[in-house]
Amino acid sequence: MTTTPTPPQIVIVGAGIIGLSHAVAALDAGYRVTVLEQDARAVSASIRNFGHLGFGAHGGEHGVLADEARPLWLSIAERAGVAAHRTGTLVLARDAAEREALDEARTQERFANAAALDADRTAALLGRASASPELAGLLLPGDLTVDPRTAVATIAAWVNAHERGRVRFGTAVFAAEDGRVVTARGDVFADHVIVTAGHLIGRLYPEIAEDHGIGECALQMLRVRARAIDGPGAAVLTGTSMLRYSAFSGPAIERLRAHLTETRPELLAIQANIMLTRHTDGTILIGDTHAAHRSAPPFLSETWSQIVLAEITDVLGAGPLEVLERWQGVYAQSATHGIVTTHPRPGVTAVTVTTGIGMTLGPALGARTVGALTLSLPATHS
Numbered sequence: 001m002t003t004t005p006t007p008p009q010i011v012i013v014g015a016g017i018i019g020l021s022h023a024v025a026a027l028d029a030g031y032r033v034t035v036l037e038q039d040a041r042a043v044s045a046s047i048r049n050f051g052h053l054g055f056g057a058h059g060g061e062h063g064v065l066a067d068e069a070r071p072l073w074l075s076i077a078e079r080a081g082v083a084a085h086r087t088g089t090l091v092l093a094r095d096a097a098e099r100e101a102l103d104e105a106r107t108q109e110r111f112a113n114a115a116a117l118d119a120d121r122t123a124a125l126l127g128r129a130s131a132s133p134e135l136a137g138l139l140l141p142g143d144l145t146v147d148p149r150t151a152v153a154t155i156a157a158w159v160n161a162h163e164r165g166r167v168r169f170g171t172a173v174f175a176a177e178d179g180r181v182v183t184a185r186g187d188v189f190a191d192h193v194i195v196t197a198g199h200l201i202g203r204l205y206p207e208i209a210e211d212h213g214i215g216e217c218a219l220q221m222l223r224v225r226a227r228a229i230d231g232p233g234a235a236v237l238t239g240t241s242m243l244r245y246s247a248f249s250g251p252a253i254e255r256l257r258a259h260l261t262e263t264r265p266e267l268l269a270i271q272a273n274i275m276l277t278r279h280t281d282g283t284i285l286i287g288d289t290h291a292a293h294r295s296a297p298p299f300l301s302e303t304w305s306q307i308v309l310a311e312i313t314d315v316l317g318a319g320p321l322e323v324l325e326r327w328q329g330v331y332a333q334s335a336t337h338g339i340v341t342t343h344p345r346p347g348v349t350a351v352t353v354t355t356g357i358g359m360t361l362g363p364a365l366g367a368r369t370v371g372a373l374t375l376s377l378p379a380t381h382s
């Protein structure tokens with residue numbers, strides 16, 4: 001009688017998008033996978049974001065990862081049943097400095113597929129009844145929008161339903177080393193452990209946080225409804241977004257930075273990235289603001305929320321906005337690193353995205369980490 005060899009067991013700590021991306025990659029590679037999540041369901045950064053899979057706005061190494069991530073995201077979405085809307089992203093210009101920044105972007109290789117839009121087409125994408133002449137846009141056609149509130153839960157359910165996968169919620173991990181994962185529900189065996197704890201990485205491995213300057217970035221967000229705007233549509237980035245996303249660089253971006261510093265200091269003071277995504281239920285996720293902390297306090301500044309609301313009202317040319325919800329999201333942040341991959345103990349890999357684009361890049365990081373594992377798989381899976 002022949003027995004089927006058992007594939008190695010990968011244990012993943014954290015059921016946010018980074019952990020689940022690793023879980024899907026490990027299942028696809030043929031491993032057995034157990035995901036351990038301390039909360040009853042994922043409630044952290046991965047459900048609090050815009051659901052903007054903004055592949056087109058990242059340059060350099062993040063651009064390479066974004067290009068790797070897009071087909072993987074589409075594959076995961078199709079298999080797991082996540083609605084990934086091919087909305088594209090409208091990068092919006094509302095004045096001369098922003099239009100100049102868009103003109104500069106259009107000359108760059110990263111934006112070869114982007115379409116320049118005149119005022120009428122820009123207004124139409126925004127859902128505005130009429131165009132004003134100062135409007136212009138650049139449409140990044142490859143970007144996707146997902147509902148962050150359901151996406152990770154849907155992927156977790158797919159992993160759990162897989163014959164080699166399972167997800168255990170309500171299972172806090174206290175330590176992992178050399179094949180032994182110590183949890184609140186007893187020890188779990190692993191051939192390899194992948195820790196994807198987001199901004200909580202320092203609780204398990206303080207030295208990773210200290211060595212890489214990882215702290216917390218707290219963001220303020222709102223969900224709103226606007227009269228006459230209904231259903232999914234292009235995500236919208238603005239001038240403040242161009243200052244933050246790495247695909248945008250050059251003299252016109254530096255002039256835009258100086259212009260906004262002079263004319264809109266209140267936006268730069270709260271490190272605003274004025275942007276939005278539109279969703280099937282007709283609501284719009286809007287934000288955001290950024291503040292660095294070692295441990296983020298829970299309090300939302302109403303002044304900051306009002307600044308975001310006023311800007312989005314201007315972007316949409318529609319008001320008043322009906323505010324449905326306000327919340328704070330927290331992600332891991334480092335001034336010196338964008339992604340931190342370390343091996344803190346034998347048999348353990350820790351992956352922490354320390355910039356606000358983990359929802360976009362997750363599947364590419366999962367594929368890279370799993371691809372670098374040197375465990376032996378049974379012949380049918382290798």
Ligand SMILES: Cc1cc2nc3c(=O)[nH]c(=O)nc-3n(C[C@H](O)[C@H](O)[C@H](O)COP(=O)(O)OP(=O)(O)OC[C@H]3O[C@@H](n4cnc5c(N)ncnc54)[C@H](O)[C@@H]3O)c2cc1C
Pocket residue numbers: 013014015016017018019036037038039041042043044045046047048049050051052053054171172173174196197198199200201204219220221288328329330331352353355356357358359360361
């Ligand atoms: C407001 C906001 C807006 C954003 N917008 C976007 C966007 O539109 N597009 C984009 O690409 N990115 C966006 N981001 C960034 C993105 O959300 C994050 O980079 C990404 O969600 C990080 O995923 P993660 O899995 O590392 O972290 P998390 O989602 O925080 O998941 C980590 C999980 O690990 C669990 N965990 C931690 N420690 C343990 C332990 N010891 N035992 C068991 N479980 C543990 C936690 O409970 C948590 O569920 C945004 C972030 C925020 C906060």
